[in-house]
Amino acid sequence: MDQYRVFGNPIKQSRSPFIHQKFAEQTNELLNYQSEYVELGAFELAVRQLIKIGGKGANVTAPFKEEAMTLCDHLSERAKLAGAVNTLSFKDGCIWGDTTDGDGLVNDLLANKVALLGKRILLLGAGGAAKGVILPLLEKNPAKLVVANRTVSKAENIVEQYPGKPISSCSFEEVAEQAFDVIINATSAGLNGQALPISEHVIQPNVTCYDMTYGKELTPFLQIAKKRNAAKLIDGLGMLVGQAAVSFNIWRNIQPDEKKVLTLLRKEMSV
Numbered sequence: 001m002d003q004y005r006v007f008g009n010p011i012k013q014s015r016s017p018f019i020h021q022k023f024a025e026q027t028n029e030l031l032n033y034q035s036e037y038v039e040l041g042a043f044e045l046a047v048r049q050l051i052k053i054g055g056k057g058a059n060v061t062a063p064f065k066e067e068a069m070t071l072c073d074h075l076s077e078r079a080k081l082a083g084a085v086n087t088l089s090f091k092d093g094c095i096w097g098d099t100t101d102g103d104g105l106v107n108d109l110l111a112n113k114v115a116l117l118g119k120r121i122l123l124l125g126a127g128g129a130a131k132g133v134i135l136p137l138l139e140k141n142p143a144k145l146v147v148a149n150r151t152v153s154k155a156e157n158i159v160e161q162y163p164g165k166p167i168s169s170c171s172f173e174e175v176a177e178q179a180f181d182v183i184i185n186a187t188s189a190g191l192n193g194q195a196l197p198i199s200e201h202v203i204q205p206n207v208t209c210y211d212m213t214y215g216k217e218l219t220p221f222l223q224i225a226k227k228r229n230a231a232k233l234i235d236g237l238g239m240l241v242g243q244a245a246v247s248f249n250i251w252r253n254i255q256p257d258e259k260k261v262l263t264l265l266r267k268e269m270s271v
C-alpha cells in the first residue's frame with residue numbers, strides 16, 4: 001500500500017490522518033497515511049527513512065516547514081515565495097516540494113462565498129502562516145492586500161518580494177485608519193491566549209473575518225468579530241481540509257470532496 005506521513009513536533013493533535021483517510025475512502029484510493037512525531041534535528045532522517053520504505057509523499061507541519069525546503073530537489077514557485085514546504089512528493093528519485101496552505105485558504109474563502117476580486121484585504125501577521133498565503137491571495141486580484149504585523153520590519157520584508165503588486169505593509173496602529181472588506185488573522189496570538197493589539201473599529205458590519213486557527217469554541221479573534229457584528233465569521237478548519245485536498249490531488253491526481261470531510265471533521269471535533 002502506498003505510504004504517506006505527516007511529520008511534526010508536536011503531532012498528536014494532527015487531524016491530517018483523519019482527513020486523508022476520509023479522502024481515500026471517498027475516492028477509492030488505496031493508501032496508508034499516518035502521523036509521525038519527529039525529534040528536533042531528526043527531520044531529514046525521517047524523510048529519508050520514508051523514502052527508503054517506498055513512501056510516496058508527506059505533509060510537513062511545524063516546526064519543519066522551512067527545513068523541508070532544503071531537502072527538495074525541485075520547489076514550486078509558490079513554495080519558494082512562501083519560504084516553506086508543507087507537501088513533499090517522492091518520484092523519479094527526487095524530492096518535490098510544494099505548499100498548499102494558500103490554496104487551502106483561498107478555496108475555503110470561495111467556498112464561503114467571500115469575493116476577493118477588487119476587495120481590500122487585511123492580513124494580520126507576517127510569520128510562516130502569513131507568508132504562505134500571499135501569492136494565492138494576490139492571484140485573486142484584490143484591490144489591495146495590507147500586511148500588518150507587530151514587528152513591522154517582517155511585514156516590510158514580505159512586501160519587498162512582490163514588486164509591482166498591490167501589497168503594502170503597516171503597523172497594527174496604522175490599521176485603524178483604513179477600511180477593509182476581508183480581515184485574515186494569521187498571527188499565533190490567539191493560540192498563545194494573547195489578545196491581538198488591533199483597534200476593534202476596523203471590524204465593521206460589512207467585513208468578513210477569517211481566522212486561520214480553529215478550536216471547539218470561537219477563537220478570540222472571531223469572538224471580537226462577533227461582538228462587532230462582522231458579516232461573516234470563518235475559522236481555519238476549512239483551510240486545513242482545503243490544504244489537505246490540494247496535497248491529496250498532487251499525490252493521487254484526484255480531487256476529493258472537501259465539504260463532506262469538513263462536515264465530518266466538525267462533528268468529530270464537537271464531541
Ligand code: ATR
Pocket residue numbers: 124125126127128129130149150151152154186187188189192194195196197
Ligand atoms: P506561524 O508559523 O504560525 O506564522 P510564526 O512564524 O512564529 O508562526 O509567526 C507568528 C506570527 O504571529 C508573527 O506575525 C507574530 O508577530 P511578530 O512577527 O511581531 O512576532 C505574531 N504574533 C504572535 N503573538 C502575537 C501577539 N501577542 N500579538 C501580535 N502578534 C503576535
